[in-house]
Amino acid sequence: MIVTENLTKFYGSVKAVEGLTLRVEPGEVFGFLGPNAAGKTTTVRMLCALIGITSGHASVAGYEVGKEDHQIRCNTGILTEAPGLYDQLSAERNLGIFAQLHEVEDVAGQVERYLRMLGLWGRRNDPVGTFSKGMRQKLAIARALLHEPKVLFLDEPTSALDPEAARLVRTFIADLKQEGRTIFMCTHNLDEADRLCDRIAIFRTQLLALDTPSALRRKLYGRTSVFHLRNAGPKFVKILQSTANVHEVQMVDNKLLATLDDPEKQNPELVRSLVDAGADVQFVGELRRTLEDVYLRFVQSPAEQQEAH
Amino acid sequence: MRKIGVIIRKEWSEVFKNRFVLFTVAFLPLVLTAIPIIILYSMSTSGDAGAIGLGDIPGNVNELCPGMSGGECSQYFLVSQFMLLFMMIPLMIPVTIASYSIVGEKTTRTLEPLLATPISTIQLLAGKGLAAVIPAALASWGSFAIFSVAAHFIASGPNVSARLRDPLWLMAIFVVGPLMSIAAVCVAVMISSRVNEPRAAEQLSMLLVIPLLALFFGRIAGFVLINEALIMWMAVALVLIDAGLIALAINLFQRDTILTRWK
Ligand SMILES: Nc1ncnc2c1ncn2[C@@H]1O[C@H](COP(=O)(O)OP(=O)(O)OP(=O)(O)O)[C@@H](O)[C@H]1O
Numbered sequence: 218m219i220v221t222e223n224l225t226k227f228y229g230s231v232k233a234v235e236g237l238t239l240r241v242e243p244g245e246v247f248g249f250l251g252p253n254a255a256g257k258t259t260t261v262r263m264l265c266a267l268i269g270i271t272s273g274h275a276s277v278a279g280y281e282v283g284k285e286d287h288q289i290r291c292n293t294g295i296l297t298e299a300p301g302l303y304d305q306l307s308a309e310r311n312l313g314i315f316a317q318l319h320e321v322e323d324v325a326g327q328v329e330r331y332l333r334m335l336g337l338w339g340r341r342n343d344p345v346g347t348f349s350k351g352m353r354q355k356l357a358i359a360r361a362l363l364h365e366p367k368v369l370f371l372d373e374p375t376s377a378l379d380p381e382a383a384r385l386v387r388t389f390i391a392d393l394k395q396e397g398r399t400i401f402m403c404t405h406n407l408d409e410a411d412r413l414c415d416r417i418a419i420f421r422t423q424l425l426a427l428d429t430p431s432a433l434r435r436k437l438y439g440r441t442s443v444f445h446l447r448n449a450g451p452k453f454v455k456i457l458q459s460t461a462n463v464h465e466v467q468m469v470d471n472k473l474l475a476t477l478d479d480p481e482k483q484n485p486e487l488v489r490s491l492v493d494a495g496a497d498v499q500f501v502g503e504l505r506r507t508l509e510d511v512y513l514r515f516v517q518s519p520a521e522q523q524e525a526h
Numbered sequence: 527m528r529k530i531g532v533i534i535r536k537e538w539s540e541v542f543k544n545r546f547v548l549f550t551v552a553f554l555p556l557v558l559t560a561i562p563i564i565i566l567y568s569m570s571t572s573g574d575a576g577a578i579g580l581g582d583i584p585g586n587v588n589e590l591c592p593g594m595s596g597g598e599c600s601q602y603f604l605v606s607q608f609m610l611l612f613m614m615i616p617l618m619i620p621v622t623i624a625s626y627s628i629v630g631e632k633t634t635r636t637l638e639p640l641l642a643t644p645i646s647t648i649q650l651l652a653g654k655g656l657a658a659v660i661p662a663a664l665a666s667w668g669s670f671a672i673f674s675v676a677a678h679f680i681a682s683g684p685n686v687s688a689r690l691r692d693p694l695w696l697m698a699i700f701v702v703g704p705l706m707s708i709a710a711v712c713v714a715v716m717i718s719s720r721v722n723e724p725r726a727a728e729q730l731s732m733l734l735v736i737p738l739l740a741l742f743f744g745r746i747a748g749f750v751l752i753n754e755a756l757i758m759w760m761a762v763a764l765v766l767i768d769a770g771l772i773a774l775a776i777n778l779f780q781r782d783t784i785l786t787r788w789k
């Protein structure tokens with residue numbers, strides 16, 4: 218649905234995006250993660266044919282960016298980084314204007330459909346200046362959907378919102394995901410990316426990593442089993458270390474952490490040998506690295522990582 | 527074409543919610559229509575207008591008053607002087623509307639979503655431009671109509687009111703006025719791209735009134751003679767100026783430029 222090849226953008230001599238190559242499949246929710254000034258907004262703007270590309274290629278919904286810009290605008294919807302609404306105008310009018318500009322056939326019907334979906338039908342005549350931030354954001358997303366675009370771009374959909382409003386918006390995005398829409402989402406919120414996105418790109422001017430959230434975790438950290446013992450001690454660490462295919466063993470308080478190739482197969486054996494050696498096993502679980510750990514590993518320079526520890 | 531219409535209606539429903547814009551659009555024509563009517567009225571009723579001889583009027587103005595008495599001619603001169611100010615309507619209304627509609631789009635951050643729709647830059651500019659020019663044209667034509675009807679009843683002689691509706695002023699109002707509006711909108715668009723305050727854009731663009739005032743005072747001082755030829759030349763010059771300004775405005779108003787440089 219989105220294909221980029223060596224996509225590059227310079228602002229004068231400032232390099233904003235360099236050699237970005239990726240593919241987003243139909244129906245996928247794709248997370249685009251990166252620190253401030255990484256070039257996320259720049260990338261989205263290029264893909265929506267809002268700004269020109271310096272070099273490389275990109276196609277969206279089968280149309281070539283830079284050559285078939287009109288078709289791209291017809292087939293994409295974008296929630297911009299700072300999406301404004303016409304505060305003086307009603308919710309209905311705000312959507313109506315955009316539906317007309319997109320040459321939607323049944324303007325009134327489409328506007329009604331989305332206002333009802335947002336639970337705003339009752340307030341359709343109120344000026345949107347009176348709406349809460351979360352409502353405005355949802356309205357802005359709906360505005361990008363009126364023409365039923367093939368691809369929806371969301372540039373930091375929850376960044377300026379309080380937790381409650383953010384949740385409202387996130388639920389709305391989850392609903393859109395259920396409908397099978399292709400969504401390209403820039404975000405700083407790693408938890409949100411983890412929950413909503415099928416795949417994630419970590420990006421800072423260049424592409425640093427690209428995979429599903431769980432694969433990224435696994436690649437970086439392997440899989441780690443946690444054994445809670447009532448009587449944890451170095452003796453048990455040694456036992457785990459001397460077992461084949463156990464890579465790294467750590468003791469933290471009364472927990473033993475072991476990085477394994479195949480926990481499903483190895484855990485029973487390990488529990489057995491621990492118990493045989495006299496360990497009182499209370500729980501066995503898997504350590505879930507947060508996506509934040511993964512993200513920071515990629516995005517921080519080694520010096521920054523030192524500092525963080 | 528439909529999209530231009532959508533933009534025009536959108537601008538109107540938004541910009542006329544602004545009290546300041548509404549005030550300019552409604553109040554300015556009202557005042558500028560009332561002033562010449564009042565002058566005409568007071569001159570006609572005070573009676574001493576007839577006492578003014580042709581010699582009291584700047585010499586070259588006499589050429590414009592064939593077959594009029596001194597009183598009639600001075601009445602014509604004074605009122606037509608204010609009709610020059612009348613030409614402020616097609617300048618100031620579009621500047622006000624365009625400044626608010628473009629800078630407003632920047633401050634509300636609605637420009638980017640708008641540009642992401644399949645509307646061409648020219649359609650967007652045309653919509654915004656027409657949204658500013660149409661009310662100006664309607665306001666100045668309406669005011670002129672009211673003034674003409676009033677002049678017909680209160681001017682001291684049929685000569686005067688006929689002269690106020692001769693081709694010279696008709697051309698000024700119906701041709702030069704709209705051409706001035708177009709120039710004003712282009713200038714307002716260009717200035718709006720550089721400032722972040724609608725009032726600042728408006729005030730800068732208002733500098734356009736200076737040539738008009740120059741004409742006004744030039745005429746009082748007797749340097750300038752406003753006749754059909756001058757209005758003709760103004761129209762021709764404005765057509766050329768408009769063409770240049772439109773090309774320039776469209777050039778400055780490219781998507782890429784707006785999004786990356788309009789800060
Ligand atoms: N109009 C512009 N002119 C010059 N440089 C720009 C412009 N817009 C962005 N840049 C630069 O390009 C780089 C990428 O900016 P961009 O806005 O795409 O980052 P971002 O990932 O969206 O950041 P954020 O998380 O803050 O939104 C930055 O270094 C920025 O300074």
Ligand SMILES: [Mg+2]
Binds near residue numbers: 257259
């Ligand atoms: Mg950004």
